[in-house]
Amino acid sequence: MQGDTLQVLIAMGCYMLIVIGIGIFFAKRAQKSTDEYFLGGRSLGPWVAAMSAEASDMSGWLLMGLPGVAYWCGLADAAWTAIGLALGTYINWLIVAKRLRKYSLISGNAITVPEFFSNRFHENKKILLSISALFILVFFTVYAASCFVTCGKLFSTLFGFSYHSMMIVGALFVIIYTFIGGFLAESASDFMQAVVMIIALLTVLITGTSKAGGLSVVLENAKAIPGYFSLTSLATPTVDAAGVQQIANGAPLFGDPGAYGFLTIISTVSWGLGYFGMPQVLLRFMAIRRAKELTKSRRIAAVWCVISLIAAVFIGVLGRALLSTDSVLLTASGAENVFVELSGLLLPALLAGLVMAGILAATISSSDSYLLIAASAFAKNIYGDVLKRKANDKEIMWVSRIILLVISLIGIVIAWDENSVIFTIVSFAWAGFGATFGPVMLFSLFWRRMNRAGAIAGMVTGGGMVFIWKLLLKPLGGLFGIYELFPAFVLSSLAITLVSLLTAPPASEITDEFDKVASLRDEDVA
16 A cells, blocks of 8 residues: 555544544443433533534535535536525524424423424324334435445545445444444534534635635636536536546537526525425434523534535535546546545645545534434334334334344445435435425424324325425426425425315314423523
């Protein structure tokens, strides 16, 4: 192994040892109860809640997927996605966080999202709980697969090993780590990983801009590509039958720019709607130690999110100025390595290793959240609340670990295709959660008249429409070519409204509980 590669490996290895150390530190506390293992005993401080929510949410696609989209087809798709995510982050922390923190405590001290929905409507037959837990299992398995793809691409690009072996190694590391520490270890390490991620992004952006000759040079290069530096058109790389961009006279070739109309902008900005249904973020709202601290968390999360998204998008633009003919980046899938390639080009080996740890940080911080939440959805909500109601905490935690392994194996199978595009995988899972849980969460928190039938109708409509739109309607193109989250979210909201109004109103004990939560001040809740 060459000296530079060895230094990169040493830096990343040291980082991984720190992460494992955090897991071991929290391991004993995590084993005390399911409340500690799955929600950390509602003990998160405002900084940890904010930073861990953002790190687990953004995942490896922030450092690979989003820069890859910007590199490949220009500013529009990446920038409108980032704008939607920034708006969604702030609004979610502003209107959902405090109400959910209070409501989850009042409605039976719920420690998972499916349990909150079930308690909110005082279910006896756990139909709503079971449906929500099954959707979590499905979409988080897809999400975990995107993280495994990130690991495989990162390590195979860095060290020249096979994609499949490196993807499996990354998956095993995440599984072992999640197995050990539970929610507190995940949140504490996610805080550290959020710091590493933003430092990595800014380091590459600043050093790369300087290397290119300054911001004006980078922007002029982008403007010279047809449709690249525009919010209303897309650059169109000229590719051969294998999807490889063509090079002529030492420069990449582009065709005429593609249109990026108003409807496409609306559907892309709708990425922000996904936040209202993201379990890994919603759990941080539920887990903070005091509701009044969520105001501080909101500010921290919003600042981190905006800086990170801007840096990620412009790293893609920077890549076109410095690496336009790099052989690794000549396909849509390969373009997602632009951050890795820039780090290797710009930084000393040891520092590059620390920056690469940013990608590893993003991947770990997301995949451990996904696996833990998916495992808890089955173990706590399906096994413990439906299949075997007398199961004790120890039994539930063992079941969750078995399910964690099963989900991971399925995720590895999904991630086996080394040409997988991280951004595409994430966008589908994001739409799934946003449409399945987002409308139900918002209506549950803020509409008194909503009933259980409406919640079930909205959840099934939203989740089902994501599959229908993605697999059957979107290939038709035209109006149907928009991002599936937007139509699925709208149809879910309509289903909730219509079914709730056409069926019996909720019982008085449910509306009384709603009124109690609505009247609570921050200081009235522990």
